[in-house]
Amino acid sequence: MAAQEHRFDPNFTKHVIETIGPACGERERFVMSALIRHVHDFAREVELTVDEWTLGTKFLNSIGQISDAKRNEGHRISDVLGLESLVDEIAHKHVNESGESPTSSSILGPFWSPNAPFRENGDSVIMSPHSGHVTLMHGVVSDMETKAPIKNAVFDFWQASSNGKYDFQDPDNQVDNNLRGKFRTNDKGEYHFYCLKPTAYSLPTDGPAGMLLKLLDRHPMRPAHIHLMISADDYKPVTTQIFPKDDPYLETDTVFAVKDDLVVDFTPLKGDDKAELECVYNVSLAPKGSDKIPDATRLPSKA
Amino acid sequence: MAAQEHRFDPNFTKHVIETIGPACGERERFVMSALIRHVHDFAREVELTVDEWTLGTKFLNSIGQISDAKRNEGHRISDVLGLESLVDEIAHKHVNESGESPTSSSILGPFWSPNAPFRENGDSVIMSPHSGHVTLMHGVVSDMETKAPIKNAVFDFWQASSNGKYDFQDPDNQVDNNLRGKFRTNDKGEYHFYCLKPTAYSLPTDGPAGMLLKLLDRHPMRPAHIHLMISADDYKPVTTQIFPKDDPYLETDTVFAVKDDLVVDFTPLKGDDKAELECVYNVSLAPKGSDKIPDATRLPSKA
Incomplete structure (x- = not known):
């Protein structure tokens, strides 16, 4: 329905927007004018x-009332409505001259930590007991x-444990x-380490996001995934997630973060006892500066 | 901009909406489909x-975090964006056969109390000290x-004091x-009582609504107003506000509740020492049942 095709005061929205002051x-x-118009x-x-x-x-009101330093329900509600994933798409609409695209981005989510330690290639990120399958991840x-390979790139990795919880959600079981x-690539651009x-796992359903999902008759499951943030000098960083291709929730990820090129294979490994x-x-x-989409599209129209 | 006129994934919004389950x-x-599409x-x-x-x-998150039993910031944010006033217009689009309309409705606001006492015609609602102008209100x-006059109609009245605060915002100064x-009309449909x-007054500006108003370079003022809720058996109740015609904020009410027929005159009174x-x-x-707008417009389209 276009803005004018209704039987209500045709001047109301314009009036609200016009109260916005000159400063x-x-x-x-x-x-904010667009937000008011859409609302x-x-x-x-x-x-x-x-x-x-x-x-x-x-x-x-309930969204903020359940939120605290360790729980960002506003972020989660926005995810459940697909907004974080959409904002991510808008932010990363990179197209290079050849028509190729870099690795797809995906949403950061609320569980990234600025304090993750640097580790050595060949180390394991597994510090606490689990019931998962140990995996050699490399590339x-x-x-x-x-x-050309990029050396000294930083490969920042985080994942939930086999119980579906991240370290700071699960202090009784995880250090x-x-x-x-975080890992640095070697001179050949390579990284390798052990993970699960x-x-x-399910989003927490004891708050507003759970109520919303129940109202919509949607499941609260995120497909299994690994979070990654990869950066290097002179390159645009990418924040992404990768998903095992045998996961049953790929099509219906409750936060809509799955993209085709982020679905990967986990295959049996022989000859590594770890x-x-x-x-x-x-x-x-x-590379920085390779974005051919003019930023002007993000500015207000002068018309 | 119509939904399809953009350079992003054309299937994303449809996909999010289609995850809504059969129950x-x-x-x-x-x-919720419309909300997701507009967001x-x-x-x-x-x-x-x-x-x-x-x-x-x-x-x-900040909206809920400042809200409590006496402060409903979610309600206030919605008011500042014009949404409560719009929802009120939608709810009260009454038109009778002759083309006449009943008294216009306006928003309830967060200060109505279910506990207001019944008083007698001729009483005063002024119980605490003030610096305002005492007014005989009648009609x-x-x-x-x-x-025809309606007897036994209930005329429920509430207003802020001359310091701009309602009783439960101001327990140190107001009982x-x-x-x-609440007043009942007599056999001639009349009511009369004393008020200010x-x-x-300004909305509270120490929270998210204040931040939003500052961002928008808008003032936080509500024009002076009296809240009313009038009901009678067999009639549709009306919740409304009336505004003195000499108020400087009529055009820019921060919650957009003013309508032309709700602007009234306060004139000097002779011969009443109260x-x-x-x-x-x-x-x-x-009268109930006089609404000629079919309710069907509120149902989803079957198309």
Whole structure:
């Protein structure tokens, strides 16, 4: 339904937007005007009832009320509605001249830690007991355009344990920085270390996100995944996730983070008594300045 | 910008909506699908950045974190964006056969109390010290169609004191139910009592609503107003606000609740030593069943 095709006051939304004052920044005015317009169009389109609006304001308050330093429910609600994944797509719409793309990005999620330690190639990130499958993960980080290996790239890795919990959600069973670590690529652009084959897990369902998923008759499962953030001097960093191809939740990831080129294989490994599986994952980084999409599309129209 | 006129994944929003399960109610599916579509269209239209999205999730959490039993910041944010006023318009789109309308509705706001006492016609609602102007408020409640007076209608009244605060925001200066009261109309449909000429006041600006108003370079002022909720057996109740016509904030009410027919005059009163001003306010109620707008417009399209 277009903005004008309704039987309500045709000037109301314009009036609300026009109260924005002259000291409001250009970008802020552009973003907030669009937000107000979409909120109003939504309400008119569905003829939102007073009871539904009241429920909505209570729901809004409940999001912050359950949030704290270790729980970001606002982030999670946004994920469940697909917004983080969409913002990620918008941010990483890289296309290089040849039409090739670097490794796809995916959402950061709320479990990245700025404190993960550097480890040596060949180390294991497994510090605490688990019931998972140990995997040798290795690959090469290379330049998207020249295909040359990138040395000294930082490969930042984090994953949940076999019980579906990250270290700081699970202090009784996991030491700090269990299943986290940063690795540097060698002169050939290579990295390798030991981790777990990841396990599918449920989002916490005891708060507003759980209520929303129940209302929508959706499951709360994330497919098994490994989080990665790869960076190198003179390259655009990429934040991504990779998913085992045999996971049953790939199509219905509750936060919509799966992309085809992020689905990988975990295969049986022979001759390494430290691991039963192997995952080969190569990364392609775009050099800085290779983005051919003009930033102007992000500015407000001057029309 | 229509949903398809963008350079992003054309199937993403459809995919998110299609994860809604079969047990989701028809109305819930309709409302939430529209919400997801508008949120996504908004993000694509403004090309929402990761930083803006992060700020948004923090802002979302902050709304609930400042809310408690006496402070409903979610309600307030919704008001500042014009949503409560719009939902009110949607709910009260009454038109009778003659083309006449009952008294316009306006938003309830967060300060109505279910505990306001019944008082007698001729009583005063002023229980605590103030620096305002005492006003004799009176009028007739009548049937929108027959024009006949309605006896035993309940006229529920609440207002802030001359310092801009309601009783439960101001326990040091105001007794419970100061400036609140319910009155019943007599056999001629009349009510009368003493109150204050209302005073303009600022929304609380120490929380997210204040941040939002500052971002938008908007003032936080509500025009002076009196809250009313009028009900009678066999009539549709109306919740409304009335505004003195000399208020400087009528055009820019921070919650957009002013409508032309809700602007009233406070005139000097002679010969009553209890009041210096007079406000005549008549109310017209629509009989139940007089709504000619089919409810079908609120159902999801079957197309």
